[in-house]
Amino acid sequence: MTTETVLIAYTPDDFGHAALEHGIVEARRRSARIVAVNATRGDALVDERFADDGEVTALERDLAASGIDHEVHRVMAPDVADAVLEAAEKAGATVIVVGLRRRSPVGKLVLGSVAQRVLLGADVPVLAVKPA
Amino acid sequence: MESLSLLADGLATAVTPENLMWAAIGVLLGTFVGVLPGIGPAMAVALLLPVTFGLEPTQAFIMFAGIYYGGMYGGSTTSILLNTPGESASVMTALEGNKMAKKGRAAQALATAAIGSFIAGTIGTMLVVFFAPALAGVAVKIGAPSYLAIMLMAMVLVTSVLGSSRLRGFIALFIGLTIGLVGLDMNTGQPRLSFDQPLLADRLDIVVVAVGIFALGEALWVAAHLRRRPLSVIPVGRPWMGRDDWGRSWKPWLRGTALGFPFGAVPAGGAETPTFLSYVLEKRLAKKGHEFGSGAIEGVAGPEAANNASAAGTFVPLLALGLPVTATATIMLAALQGYGIQPGPQLMTEHPDLVWTLLASLLIGNTLLLVLNLPLAPLWAKLLRIPRPYLYAGILFFASLGAYTANQQPFDLFLLLVFGLLGLAMRRFGLPVLPLILGVILGPLMETKMREALAISGGDPAGLVDEPLAVVVYAVIVLLVVVPLVLARVRPRLTPTEAAADAPAPADQSDKESVR
Numbered sequence: 305m306t307t308e309t310v311l312i313a314y315t316p317d318d319f320g321h322a323a324l325e326h327g328i329v330e331a332r333r334r335s336a337r338i339v340a341v342n343a344t345r346g347d348a349l350v351d352e353r354f355a356d357d358g359e360v361t362a363l364e365r366d367l368a369a370s371g372i373d374h375e376v377h378r379v380m381a382p383d384v385a386d387a388v389l390e391a392a393e394k395a396g397a398t399v400i401v402v403g404l405r406r407r408s409p410v411g412k413l414v415l416g417s418v419a420q421r422v423l424l425g426a427d428v429p430v431l432a433v434k435p436a
Numbered sequence: 437m438e439s440l441s442l443l444a445d446g447l448a449t450a451v452t453p454e455n456l457m458w459a460a461i462g463v464l465l466g467t468f469v470g471v472l473p474g475i476g477p478a479m480a481v482a483l484l485l486p487v488t489f490g491l492e493p494t495q496a497f498i499m500f501a502g503i504y505y506g507g508m509y510g511g512s513t514t515s516i517l518l519n520t521p522g523e524s525a526s527v528m529t530a531l532e533g534n535k536m537a538k539k540g541r542a543a544q545a546l547a548t549a550a551i552g553s554f555i556a557g558t559i560g561t562m563l564v565v566f567f568a569p570a571l572a573g574v575a576v577k578i579g580a581p582s583y584l585a586i587m588l589m590a591m592v593l594v595t596s597v598l599g600s601s602r603l604r605g606f607i608a609l610f611i612g613l614t615i616g617l618v619g620l621d622m623n624t625g626q627p628r629l630s631f632d633q634p635l636l637a638d639r640l641d642i643v644v645v646a647v648g649i650f651a652l653g654e655a656l657w658v659a660a661h662l663r664r665r666p667l668s669v670i671p672v673g674r675p676w677m678g679r680d681d682w683g684r685s686w687k688p689w690l691r692g693t694a695l696g697f698p699f700g701a702v703p704a705g706g707a708e709t710p711t712f713l714s715y716v717l718e719k720r721l722a723k724k725g726h727e728f729g730s731g732a733i734e735g736v737a738g739p740e741a742a743n744n745a746s747a748a749g750t751f752v753p754l755l756a757l758g759l760p761v762t763a764t765a766t767i768m769l770a771a772l773q774g775y776g777i778q779p780g781p782q783l784m785t786e787h788p789d790l791v792w793t794l795l796a797s798l799l800i801g802n803t804l805l806l807v808l809n810l811p812l813a814p815l816w817a818k819l820l821r822i823p824r825p826y827l828y829a830g831i832l833f834f835a836s837l838g839a840y841t842a843n844q845q846p847f848d849l850f851l852l853l854v855f856g857l858l859g860l861a862m863r864r865f866g867l868p869v870l871p872l873i874l875g876v877i878l879g880p881l882m883e884t885k886m887r888e889a890l891a892i893s894g895g896d897p898a899g900l901v902d903e904p905l906a907v908v909v910y911a912v913i914v915l916l917v918v919v920p921l922v923l924a925r926v927r928p929r930l931t932p933t934e935a936a937a938d939a940p941a942p943a944d945q946s947d948k949e950s951v952r
Contacts, residue, residue, distance in 0.1 A: 350820040351666035
């Protein structure tokens with residue numbers, strides 16, 4: 305029976321995969337369970353950072369292959385960072401894993417960053433990873 | 437061959453750098469609005485109405501023509517890559533197109549849609565060049581009573597043939613006709629439905645009505661359903677086709693064109709029926725019949741060609757009779773009136789420069805579409821990622837700006853809101869928009885013709901039926917209303933698919949059945 309929870313902010317791209325990879329390692333180290341969250345604002349017709357059914361199946365398969373107790377949540381919320389933080393709180397996460405995008409300071413100014421807002425807003429340690 | 441030399445003159449006017457620029461803007465804008473579901477060429481043209489009043493009529497219409505064809509093309513891109521038909525005419529394209537895309541043949545599906553649209557559009561436009569002047573030549577001799585009857589027939593056809601429910605269609609039509617009545621009676625100067633408001637007595641500006649219904653109504657509707665699960669778009673590179681695809685596509689293109697054009701040209705317009713018939717036809721003819729349902733290129737090529745050919749066909753009644761049969765054509769008619777040009781059979785003789793430049797620019801726009809869109813397809817797909825709030829904020833901005841600048845009257849903004857709410861209610865209750873806008877714009881024209889006919893007969897209602905043509909048309913209208921009702925009773929269990937598969941027979945019959 306594990307009490308710790310690793311929350312992975314998942315996106316179906318390199319950053320999400322990096323987060324997943326490190327999240328699994330982290331969960332093993334802490335012998336924790338995994339909650340993977342994939343969120344979208346749902347206000348555009350297409351959001352490539354929202355996993356479609358095929359990608360969710362692949363994610364479930366990867367998690368099952370790791371042999372760790374896991375859950376996958378797909379969330380639609382006005383704000384993706386808030387959705388991740390809220391899911392972390394609800395799941396009682398002990399650590400949040402996010403993938404970091406490489407972005408210039410100017411790009412950050414214009415577009416903002418989910419990862420940054422998770423880092424600033426989280427009450428628990430955040431593991432920020434980059435794709436290899 | 438007089439038409440050809442006139443067309444050549446039109447081409448000469450249309451290929452000036454400035455006019456080419458308007459054509460390019462129109463095509464790009466049209467594709468932009470076509471790609472995004474919910475925003476169509478009708479809304480784009482309505483939003484541009486106030487802007488274009490500063491342009492020459494020719495330039496405005498070159499741009500509108502580009503938007504019209506561009507919208508068609510953009511809709512097919514969305515259907516294929518997203519399985520979300522932007523408009524009813526693209527539904528059939530989505531069936532096979534999306535399955536092709538899922539099988540990794542998105543590039544070929546887009547290419548056959550684009551090239552098929554180009555071919556159908558070009559042939560269709562050439563047919564307009566030959567048919568419209570001939571029809572206009574006949575139509576100028578038609579008297580007011582027959583003209584009234586033909587307008588009535590167009591309204592009944594558009595209302596009862598298109599769309600899912602006859603009742604909803606007629607509700608929308610009558611709301612439209614009522615809106616068209618508001619203001620001073622042109623003949624007697626009496627205010628009607630103005631509720632003692634001097635601003636209402638001034639008649640409603642068509643820009644305010646159209647922008648309210650199309651733009652504000654859609655924006656409110658989207659705001660009410662803002663968050664939806666995102667769809668997955670199928671990534672695509674530059675569209676191309678192999679030798680085999682060409683071999684399988686060219687016949688459906690031509691058959692689609694042959695099916696589409698007549699449906700556009702009769703004042704019952706709309707591309708739903710011909711695209712459906714083309715799909716069924718290709719399915720029956722296909723040698724690799726088993727491939728239908730899992731991404732057959734014929735199923736994209738045929739309906740897409742039918743779609744564009746019917747779009748071209750709608751210019752026949754628009755230019756020769758002043759009868760629009762699609763929402764976009766209706767707004768274009770309103771634009772004509774905005775320039776003080778009277779639409780009708782005399783348009784061809786009174787404003788030949790405008791008509792022929794418009795037809796020439798249809799050909800040019802079509803070519804531009806092919807040249808621009810084949811390489812740009814991946815870019816258009818990216819548009820689908822624009823968050824709705826940004827998009828609709830922009831639309832609302834232009835909508836309010838347009839409604840205000842039309843008369844610089846704050847009251848118009850209030851009217852805009854009222855029509856926006858009406859547009860929202862119509863979407864909520866599934867009322868089609870086309871009959872409404874047709875009623876608003878054709879209603880007053882129809883009234884003028886009726887008054888004319890009655891004035892000739894000295895107020896005797898019998899004057900409305902004293903021309904043989906008028907009587908024939910009224911008989912057709914009665915048949916159109918009665919036959920489907922009878923058929924529904926006699927053959928209650930016939931599904932649309934069976935009906936159309938049974939008989940590609942007389943056009944008007946399969947027409948009605950496929951919609952039931």
